Amino acid sequence: MEQYLLERNILDVPSGCEPSIEKGFGLRPAALSDRQALVEFNSRVHHSREDAPPDEGIGFWTDDLISGALPGSAPGDFLLVERNGPDQAVSCIAASLCLISQRWTYADAGASVDFGVGRIELVGSDPAYRGRGLVRALFGAVHQLSRGKGEMLQAISGIPYFYRQFGYERALEMPAGRGCHPARVLSLGEPGVYRVRPAEPADLAFIRESAERMARRYLVSCRRGPELWRYELDGRNRASFIASRLAVIETEDGVRAGFMAHSAAVNPPRNTSISVELFEMESGHSWTQAAQAALHYLRKVGEASTRGGKARFDGIHFWLGETHPLFQVAPSMLPEVLEGGCWYIRVEELPAMLAHLAPVLEARLAGSILAGYSGDLLLSFYRSGVRMAFRDGRLSAAVPWQPQPSRRDYTPDAHGHAGFPDLVFLKLLFGYRSLSELLYAFPDIKVHGDEPRALLEILFPKRPSLVWPLA
The missing domain is CATH 3.30.1050.10 (SCP2 sterol-binding domain)
Structure with a gap:
């Protein structure tokens, strides 16, 4: 696959992604030597607004992926289009994207199956080269790359409509949520019978088992083995745009009762809230009292990341889906209703x-x-x-x-x-x-x-x- 891309500037691709790269551009997989150039490119083109400075958090995320910090990732999972200079010796990145390979599970009625998924991320193009079909050519190439890895579908989150032209349909739930303002937490009283602490390596087996049990409530979920849970704990750059933290909910006696995964910090102006992506409790424990303890903990996490109050922190959001147990038993604790989204899905x-x-x-x-x-x-x-x-x-x-x-x-x-x-x-x-x-x-x-x-x-x-x- 890599040799194929290196030898051709125009790709022979199916499914509506016809070749359209004009002369002077070349498409190829990235190499480790492209690391700094891709970090700078993504930091510049993926920003919250046109006049914003480069987003360092996006750069750290890019670096984690191209360096292989994420288990299974490699430089060649990035594809880029270069603009060649007149003498062919000087080039610059005109567009790029990344394939993040993973395993998802489809489960119901007591049965389940796993399958490979290619998540497409960091799709971006230099404003000077937009409207030339570069992203279309990249999608044709990344579909081939994903197919070569045996992945049965590709998934992407992103802007409305755009990815439909490449064979995608909005077809899989992105969970809705509930939340509250950090100031509301103070009215809830003391945390009660539970306490929350950052997870440690010794907690990972418990977290993995809890997550696997949680997944049985859902049709589609993402599967993680021990190596990937360790990456979520401490393998990612802590300044990454998508950095998350694992935390354990335990009783006053130190007995593990549950866990959660939450964002590491607020990141104004793009994000001014702390988000919770996973929240699970063991049988026999109180979801309501655990949520109360979690809210106190998350308020402190958010306030600690505001750089002494200089950054805005105005929300604690639980993105868990309308049917999540926490929302069934404690909706008044999280009065703000947050609209969910939807994954774009392409089945090979x-x-x-x-x-x-x-x-x-x-x-x-x-x-x-x-x-x-x-x-x-x-x-x-x-x-x-x-x-x-x-x-x-x-x-x-x-x-x-x-x-x-x-x-x-x-x-x-x-x-x-x-x-x-x-x-x-x-x-x-x-x-x-x-x-x-x-x-x-x-x-x-x-x-x-x-x-x-x-x-x-x-x-x-x-x-x-x-x-x-x-x-």
Whole structure:
């Protein structure tokens, strides 16, 4: 893959990412020798506003990734487009992005499967070279790089609409949240029966086990092994833009009762709050009293990062999703309601993805009124489709199928049992929306027959997800 990119300035790429790099530009994977140039480039182009100085936190994040501090990362996971000088001896970075490889889990009905995910981050271009198709070419290249690593999907968070042109659909929940102003914490009284402290290496096994138990509540989550949990504890540059901290919640006797992952500091003007990404308690312990102790702790974390009150600190935000236990038992403690977001998802090969998810789909079917089902489910995307073949409750095949939408006889063989426009089916696959919600929102979704509708609702229910991704 690297040699391919080095030898060509114009890429032969599928899926709407046609080559468009003009003469004078070259696309290649980064090398360790590009470390300082990429740090400076990303610090400059990823800022909170046009007149802002370079963002050092973004630079430290870039350095962690290109240096290999994140386990599994390497310089070649950055792709860059260079602007070559007239003599070809001098060049500058015109655009760049990074692939962060990770494992996500899809779990429900007592079954689960893991799969490789390529998270795309730090997508940026120099203002002087925008509008030339450089990012489009980078996406074509990064899709090839991700495919070569065996990753079944790519994911990205970011600006509205833009990534749709590269084959992405907003299809996976980014959790909503609740929060409060730091001053409100003082009205809650003393922390009570729990105390919170920074996590230590000896806590990592407990944290990992708690996180794995927490993941069972969610359809999609990000998997971390011991090496990655150690990185989250102390492997990242503490000044990184996305630096986080692990903390342990324990009883007055020092018994571990829970843990949380939270941002390390406020970072005005981009971010003036402390955010909590994970919060989990052991069975038998009070979520409400633990949250009270956590709020006192987080208020101190935020105040300590304001540089003696010079930086703004105006929020403590828990980004845990609407269904999180803490929000069920203590909503008044966190009165501010925070709107969630949505991941952009691109599935490399949908039939292969469906086949890979078979253990979960079969478990859902086995626990339903259609247990033991045999038959085909034809899914039309109007220009393409998938045939899912079930035999005695097992998914025996998931293969490409070609619908014939121009035929006027509305038979399953021509039009399928259900039709979904564009990439809307991904919202159903990843539990972001129910079939009823999609039918209401998209009039050109069609389901033909009661049994296909029941089957779709059983196989693809709406389910919450909580992905704390590697970054």
